[in-house]
Amino acid sequence: MKFNILPSLFLIILLGISCMQNDPEVLPEILLESPESVSAVRVTIHSRLINDGTGGVVRRGLTISRQPNPDLQNTVQDDERFYGAYDSKIFDLQPNTKFYVRAFVQNKAGLAYSNEIVFETLPEADYSLLETGPGGGLIFIDMGNYDWGWRYMEALSFESLYYNTFWFDHQFIPLGTSNTIGSGEINSYLYNQKNRAINQLSSMHVLADFNQNGYKDWFLPSIDELKEIREKLYLNELVGFEGGTYWSSTEKDNMQGLLLDFSTGEVTSEYKAIGNKIIAVRLF
Structure with a gap:
């Protein structure tokens, strides 16, 4: 006895295609x-x-x-x-x-x-330089008004938690960072937007997850912001910052980032995958 299975198989395939075509599209x-x-x-x-x-x-x-x-x-x-x-x-x-x-x-x-x-949002704040900010750091910049989208910047010693962190272990990815005061937050924001499962000890990744006094908006300072921290806080022996080099959020190029040596004031560079000290800062 012979069976012709081709028509039945063809019908099954048509039914499968029809079901696939009728599957509802789902919103995210x-x-x-x-x-x-x-x-x-x-x-x-x-x-x-x-x-x-x-x-x-x-x-x-x-x-x-x-x-x-x-x-x-x-x-x-x-x-x-x-x-x-x-x-x-x-x-x-x-x-x-x-x-x-x-x-x-x-x-x-x-x-x-x-x-x-x-x-x-909160009312406008009224702080003085070197006063403790709401996040627990010392205020080292006061712009005088909120025209820049922020007025104050505070810095917090981070050495007791993470002494040695990478800048970015995918060192061939350029972010297009800046060196100016007020740009550290944007530098770190660019990093965290483009970060894809990067090493958990990358400096900007660590700071993005940091929570101090209920604030989770800490970031890695730009090179010019680091200079202000050195001048206002380190040289006045405040906050307990040590000498040596600290990462900034400013790139030199796609392979290296800029650091500031607090002992000498010299700006240096290093490969992004090398560990160095970091400081946590925030704007408000």
């Missing part, structure tokens, strides 16, 4: 958590991608407004990370003001928004 899901490190003009917000949905994420970020339910018509801050959890810093806000924030994420199926969070 993203979650916002409570704001942290709130100051007069900035905040850190943690977002977590729950589900990629269909086709993978093609865009992700935050949208901010003074009115409820912000969307892409309001202020948008894009993230370059399309997976996992991420801390986003929102800069240049107005003091003593209520803001509404939602995360957004887009894939092949469309655009989805997270839950909404509401926070209020």
Whole structure:
């Protein structure tokens, strides 16, 4: 007895293709958590991608407004990370003001928004140089106003926790960093946006995870910021900084980063995968 199985096999294949074509496309899901490190003009917000949905994420970020339910018509801050959890810093806000924030994420199926969070920035602060800041560090810069999106910068000795850290163990990836005062935070932000499962003892990765006095917005200072720390704090024997070299967040090139020798004031460079001391700083 002979059976002709080809028609039946063909029918099964057609049914399989039809089922695949009828599978619903799934929107991505993203979650916002409570704001942290709130100051007069900035905040850190943690977002977590729950589900990629269909086709993978093609865009992700935050949208901010003074009115409820912000969307892409309001202020948008894009993230370059399309997976996992991420801390986003929102800069240049107005003091003593209520803001509404939602995360957004887009894939092949469309655009989805997270839950909404509401926070209020603090009133303008009033600190003096060399006074202890809200994060527990000593204030070494006062710009006089908030026109730069921040006014004060505080520095904290980090040596008791991490004495010897890499700059970046993927040393051939240039970030396009700057050396000026106020650029250390942006340098570190560029690093953490482009970081992909880098060594956990990379200096800027360590600082991105650091929490002191409830503040999680610490970063590695630029080379000019390090010079200010040396002049205002180290030379006045404050905070307990030692002599020797400290990493800055400023690159020399794609292979080397810049360091400052606190003992001599000399700017040097070293391969990014070499360990050196670091200092934690934050703006507020």
